[in-house]
Amino acid sequence: MNKILITADRVITGPADQVIDDGAVLVDAGMITAVGTAAELDPSVDASASRLRCPGATVMPGLIDCHVHLAFDAGPDPISEVAQADPGELAAAMAGRAEQMLDAGVTTVRDLGDRDALAVRLRTSIESGTAAGPRILSATAPLTSRGGHCGFLGGEVTTDDDIRAQIARNAAAGADLIKVMASGGALTPSGPRMWESQFTPAQLRLIVEEAARHGLGVAAHAHGTDAIAHCVEAGVRTVEHCSWRTADSTVYDPEITRRMVENDIAVCRCVSGNWPLFLEKLGPERADAMVEVIRNMREAGVRFIAGTDAGVPGAGFGDYVGMLEFFASLGFKHTEILDMATTNSARAMGLTDTGALAPGLRADLIVVDGDPLTELDALRRIQHVFAAGRPTTN
Template structure:
C-alpha cells in the first residue's frame, strides 16, 4: 500500500456537493487519515511522504458501480461467450474487465451473478494485491427457477428446501450479497418473459430470512410489477431494474408499492446500460421514453436510487460508467446528486457506508482525481488523472 498526500483545487468531503477549495487528502496504510483544507492536511503529513499535486482538478471518492456481471464480456452474445469458456479462460477475462473498471475510476463493484464462484476468487486476489481491480462485493450464484433467467450460472432451484440450500451454499462460499431472479429477463433464450414472476413473496421472504441470519443483504432482479410487489413484501435490500412491466408489454406503475419501497428503505438500482442511447434507437424512442418516464416517476416520488451499469450484458462495456450516469442527468438529476448516487449513497445502500464512499478520516483509501469539476459537468469524470484503490496506486499519474 502507498502512503501519499494528494492535493487538488477541490476535494469532495461530503454529500450534496460539500467540498473544500484548495484541499488535500492524506493516506497512510490504506486508510484516509485526513481530508480537508490543504494547509491543515499538509501539517498532519509526515516528512518525506510521496506527494501528488494536481492543480485544477477534483479529488472525490472512488466510484461505485452497483450492478455488474464480470463473467459476461459485453459482446453481442455474452451468454455464448460464457458457455464457450472454461473457468480458467473466464477468470482471465474477468480479471481484465476488472482492470478496465478500475482504470475508469470505479473502485468498488457489486457483481450480481457469476459461474462457479469465480468472482469470489477474483475478489480475494484483488484484496490480497495479487491482481489490480476494484473491491468486489459478490453474489456468487444467483437464485433462479428451473429454466429461469440466467439458469446457466448454475442456480436453478425449486421449493423451499432447495432455495435454502443454495442460499446457504453461497453464504458458506463467502458471498457478500444474495441475488434472486424474481422475474424473467433478457439474455435467457426460452426463459420466462421479463414481466413474468419466478418466485412468490413467501419464497423471496425465505431468502431474506436465510441471508439475514448471516447478515447479508438481498438484491432482487425484478422487471415485472408483480415481481416488484413480491420483493417489497419480502423486505429485500435492493431492487434491480424495477421497470414496472405488465403482461403484454405495458407498464403498471403503482404508487402504493413506491410507498412500500420508501417505507422499507429499499434502494432501486435501474442498472442502466452505458449504451442506453443505443437502446432507444433499437426499440424506438416512443417505447424507450415510456420506460424512461417510469424512472423519472420513481425519482419524483422520492425512491432512493443508486447507479449501476449491468456491465457485461450485450453492449454494456466496463469502462463507460459515466455514460450510465448521464442517463440520470437526462432524467433531470443535478450533477452533485448523481455523484452522490455513484459514491456515498451507493456505499450506504450496499452496506459498506462506514468503509467507502467518502473522503474522510477512517475510510478506506479509495480516491479518484479528475480534471475539472464533476459538480458542474459530469464529463469531468471521464478525465481520470489518478486512481487509488484500497490504498494502492493504479497506473501512472495522468
C-alpha cells in the same frame, strides 16, 4: 506503504454538496487519515511524506458500480461464452475486465451473477494485492427457477429446500449477498418473459429470511410490476432494473413506491453507457414510459444507486460515465448523480467504510481533471485512482 498527501483545487468529501476548496487528503496504509484544506494539512504532514499535487483537478470518492457481471463479455451471446468457457480462461478474462473498471475510476463493484464463484476468487486476489481491480462484492450464483433467467450460472431451484440449500452453498462459497431473479429477463429468451414472476411471494420471503440467517442481504432482479411488489413486501435490500413491466405496457404503482421509500429499499436502474441506442430500440412510446416512471420514483423519494449491468450485450466495462449521463438527460442534478455513484451506493450495499472521504475510511478515491459538479465528462479524465490506498496513474 508511505504516506501520500494529495492536494487539488477541490475535494468532494461526500455527499457531493460537501466541497473543500484548495483541499487535501492524507492517505496512510490504505486508509484516509486526514481531510481538510491544503493550507491546514501541508504544514502538519512531515516532509518525508509523498506529495501529489493536482492543479485544476478534483479529488472525490471512488466510483461504485452496483450491478456488473464480470463473467460476461458484453458480446452478443454471453450465455455460450460463459457456459462453455474454460474456468482458467474465464477467470483471466474477468481479471482483465475488473482492471478495466478500475482504470475508469470504479473502486467498488457488486457482481450480481457469475459461474463457479469465480468472482470470489478474484476478490481474494485483489484483496491480497496479486491482482489489480476494484473491491468486489459477489453474489455468486443467482437463484432462479428451473429453466429460468440465467439458470446456466448454476442457481436453479424449485422447492423451499432447494432454496435453503442454494443459499447455503452460496454463503459457503463466500458470497457477500444473495441475488434472486424474481422475474424473467431478456438475456434468457427460453425462460419466463421479463414481466413474469419466477417466485411466489412466500418463496421470496423465504429467500430474504434465509439470506438474513447467513448474514446476507438480497438484491432482486425484477422487471415485472407484480414481481417488484412481491420483492418490496419480502424486504429485499435493492431492486434491480425496476422497470414496472406487464405483458401489455408499463404499470407504475405509487403505493409500492411509497413502501419502497419507507423501507429504505434502493433502486438500481441498470443503464449502460450505450443508453441512446437502447432507447431507440425501445421506440418512443416505451422509452417515454420508462423515463416517466424513473421521474415518478425520483419525485417520490426513491434512492437510486449506480449500475451499468456491464457484461450483458452492449454494456461494456469502460464507460461508467455514460450511465451517469443518462440520469443527467432526465434532469437529475449533478450532486444527485455523484451521490448515486458514491454515498448512496455504499449505503445500499451496507458498506460503512467507503463512498466518502473522511478519516478512518478506506482510501478509495479518484483524482479527475476538472470539476464533475459542473461537467460529468470530467469523470472520464481520470488522473489517479486509489483503491484501498493502492495508487494507479492513468
